[in-house]
Amino acid sequence: MVKKRIKVMISPTGEVTIEAIGYTGANCEEATRDIEKALGKVTEKKNKAERFAQGPKEEVKQGGGW
Amino acid sequence: MSHISKIETLYKSLSAMKAGAKRLGWEFRTGQKTYAWFGRFVGDTPMPEGLTVDDLGKCDHAIRVPGAKYEIGICKVAGGYELRYDYFKPGGLNPEMLGKFSQAYAAEQLKSKAPMFGKRVVSEKVHTNGYVELELEGGTSW
Numbered sequence: 001m002v003k004k005r006i007k008v009m010i011s012p013t014g015e016v017t018i019e020a021i022g023y024t025g026a027n028c029e030e031a032t033r034d035i036e037k038a039l040g041k042v043t044e045k046k047n048k049a050e051r052f053a054q055g056p057k058e059e060v061k062q063g064g065g066w
Numbered sequence: 067m068s069h070i071s072k073i074e075t076l077y078k079s080l081s082a083m084k085a086g087a088k089r090l091g092w093e094f095r096t097g098q099k100t101y102a103w104f105g106r107f108v109g110d111t112p113m114p115e116g117l118t119v120d121d122l123g124k125c126d127h128a129i130r131v132p133g134a135k136y137e138i139g140i141c142k143v144a145g146g147y148e149l150r151y152d153y154f155k156p157g158g159l160n161p162e163m164l165g166k167f168s169q170a171y172a173a174e175q176l177k178s179k180a181p182m183f184g185k186r187v188v189s190e191k192v193h194t195n196g197y198v199e200l201e202l203e204g205g206t207s208w
Contacts, residue, residue: 005203006185008176012196014168016073023068032071034183035202039172040076047069 006032016040075172077147080127082178083140086171087129098128101139103152114150125150129167134158138167173198 002022009017016039020031036042077083087094100123107119125139126147136157139150149167151159177187177200185204192198 003203005188005201008200008202010169010172010198010200011165012162012169013165014075014172016075016172018071018073020068020070028068032069035176035179035185036071036073038078038175038179038183039073040078041074042071043074044072045069046071 004031006035008035075168076145077140077149077171078145079175079178080140080147082171082175083127083147085174085178086167089170089174090166091132092167093130093132095128095130095137097126098137099125101125101128101137101150103136103157104154117150122150131159131163134163138164169198173200176200176202 004020004022007019007021009019011017018032018035018039020028023031084094084096103123105123107113107122113119123139124141126142127140129138129140131138134157136152136154136159138159140147141150149164151164153159153161173190177190180187180202185202187200188203189201190198
């Protein structure tokens, strides 16, 4: 399981990139909202595939119906 | 992993601006109402939007950068502060310096605000390419 954390990179020109790591679903937005607001204005937001993960999928049983 | 946000840094906290100046070894001058510049608008560049000639050189606080003849003015605006400065070369200030200040401000603002959001900064690194990396943990939704 990935540990939940927030990585913030600040460029020498002052641009900030915030990366929420290990989150899924709505918790993801909540985790960074206050930080984003404290630092300035969001100019771009990119979702990662993991955000939409719904947890472990049920095992698909094969055979018997062919 | 979940999402990535890009943020345009806005100056919202005077105390983080002071801490940012200190981090760079610059002198924050609280309440200084003028900042050193060329002193006369010569019209070689467009006037910044929303400003008049009379606004130039006036501020609410100022920053002195070691080795620079001119100073950075900090002006109160709606929702925070903005920086004003004269980048005429002999004055010794340039956009790269302002970028460094923005970086230092953002790092100090984050460190100061993180505990208010139930988070803590667990590491801070300065990379060889000049990027500052901070890692946070904690929070109510964990």
